[in-house]
Amino acid sequence: MLRKSSKLSVFTVIRGKHDSATLAQIRERLASGPSFQDFVQNPTHTQQEWNEYEGKLRREKNETERLRLPPWLKTTIPRGENFMRIKQQLRELNLATVCEEARCPNIGECWGGGEHGTQTATIMLMGDTCTRGCRFCSVKTARNPPPLDPYEPTKTAKAIASWGLDYIVLTSVDRDDLPDGGANHIAETVREIKKHNGNIFVECLVPDFRGSDNSVRIIANSGLDVYAHNIETVEDLTPFVRDRRANYRQTLAVLQKAKDINPNLITKSSIMLGLGETDEQIEQTMQDLRDAGVDCLTLGQYMQPTKKHLKVNEYVTPTKFKHWEERGHQMGFLYTASGPLVRSSYKAGEFFITSILKNRKEKESERK
Numbered sequence: 001m002l003r004k005s006s007k008l009s010v011f012t013v014i015r016g017k018h019d020s021a022t023l024a025q026i027r028e029r030l031a032s033g034p035s036f037q038d039f040v041q042n043p044t045h046t047q048q049e050w051n052e053y054e055g056k057l058r059r060e061k062n063e064t065e066r067l068r069l070p071p072w073l074k075t076t077i078p079r080g081e082n083f084m085r086i087k088q089q090l091r092e093l094n095l096a097t098v099c100e101e102a103r104c105p106n107i108g109e110c111w112g113g114g115e116h117g118t119q120t121a122t123i124m125l126m127g128d129t130c131t132r133g134c135r136f137c138s139v140k141t142a143r144n145p146p147p148l149d150p151y152e153p154t155k156t157a158k159a160i161a162s163w164g165l166d167y168i169v170l171t172s173v174d175r176d177d178l179p180d181g182g183a184n185h186i187a188e189t190v191r192e193i194k195k196h197n198g199n200i201f202v203e204c205l206v207p208d209f210r211g212s213d214n215s216v217r218i219i220a221n222s223g224l225d226v227y228a229h230n231i232e233t234v235e236d237l238t239p240f241v242r243d244r245r246a247n248y249r250q251t252l253a254v255l256q257k258a259k260d261i262n263p264n265l266i267t268k269s270s271i272m273l274g275l276g277e278t279d280e281q282i283e284q285t286m287q288d289l290r291d292a293g294v295d296c297l298t299l300g301q302y303m304q305p306t307k308k309h310l311k312v313n314e315y316v317t318p319t320k321f322k323h324w325e326e327r328g329h330q331m332g333f334l335y336t337a338s339g340p341l342v343r344s345s346y347k348a349g350e351f352f353i354t355s356i357l358k359n360r361k362e363k364e365s366e367r368k
Contacts, residue, residue: 058314066304070315122169122205123156125189126182130173132243136232136272138305144177148185157192160200167353168193169228171205176245181207183215187222194223201225201357203268211250213257220261225357226296227258228268231289234281241275241310252292259293266334266353268296273321275302276313282324286331296335296353299324300342316340 055068129145130137149155160168170189175182183206190202203226209215220227233241235248255267269289271282282299289297299321304312321338328336335353 057317059311064311067312067315070317122171123160125152125156125170125172125186126175127173131176132174132245134232134242134246135310136241136275136302136305138309139173145173145175148175148178148182153185153189153192156189157196160193161196165200167201167203169203169205172207174207174243174245176210180218181209181212181215183209183212183218187218190219190222190224201353203228203353205230205268208246208250208254210245211247211253216254216257217261220258220265224265226266226268226353227255227262228270229254229258230270231285232270232272233275234271234277234285235288236281237275237277241272252288255289255294256292266295266356267293268298268353269294270298270300272302273299273316273324274312274314275310283327286324286328286333290331290333295333297328297333297337298342299328299336299338301340 053070055070057067057070059065059067126148127145129140129142131141131143131145133141156170170186172182172186186204186206190204193200193202202224204219204222204224205228206219208229229251231248231251232238232246238246238248251269255269258265259267271285273282286297301316301321302310302312304310318340321340321342325336325338328338334356
């Protein structure tokens, strides 16, 4: 994808539909630049070694033994000066990150800057305890988590301002115990961040708020740039993978509602692979997301966080992930990131979306 200094021609978005000629120009530039794999933690193994791997990649029916990790998922985690600085500041401000709570495999690269020297952290708002208990997620759960920290929006904005980032991702636990699901708290955080730095781009990976139109409206009108909500898996597997209060059609409705309320928003979602879904189901899920006006999509490998969580049914190969990336382009997603270590908030995607948003601002300035 794009390096920080790369330039990208402006595109047109009209209620989720993109000008095909402009989109073709964007992709032509992407093809001549660094590939998505340039941004992914890259093990020392070669593509040929991946193709020749003879280990078992799928569990048979009723088989309980866990699969061995294939070579493309074995990575080293750098922990340099940048990593330690961000970690220390987060502890001092008592802020949680989904990077730590969800045990993301990319934490060292994102916090440490990695090969490309760009630091990314996803702040998790409203504490580290969720009211839901999805079977894939390692975040702590409770019916009545501790009350919200009223100073969290200010502390979060302070931390982000000191990092000097161009793009920040805010996510949160589900707070079904709150009347608005925490929507006003998230919106206040966005406004505080923008107050400190009006040029920073903010992505919010938010809950479904149990389908509340009012909560979706509060977030959509908060001043954020990217509205993200993850569908997680295919429809047939949703009841077994997600909490019973999460609903496949409700997720689609939330994403569509956000776009209806604020057509200028970029909307984004994510799918985990390796839970037992079929190709046909993945294809249908991608199409459902496009029909809901979703602009950006990420697909990554599900990784079992602890022995208590769902086992991996299949380790999807890098070649298959490449296939879904290409299908995403064909379906008309503005951006598709697909790879074994890709997560819903991943810096390669942020580079691309930042370029899009910057070009929008430049275009708006020219009109004025």
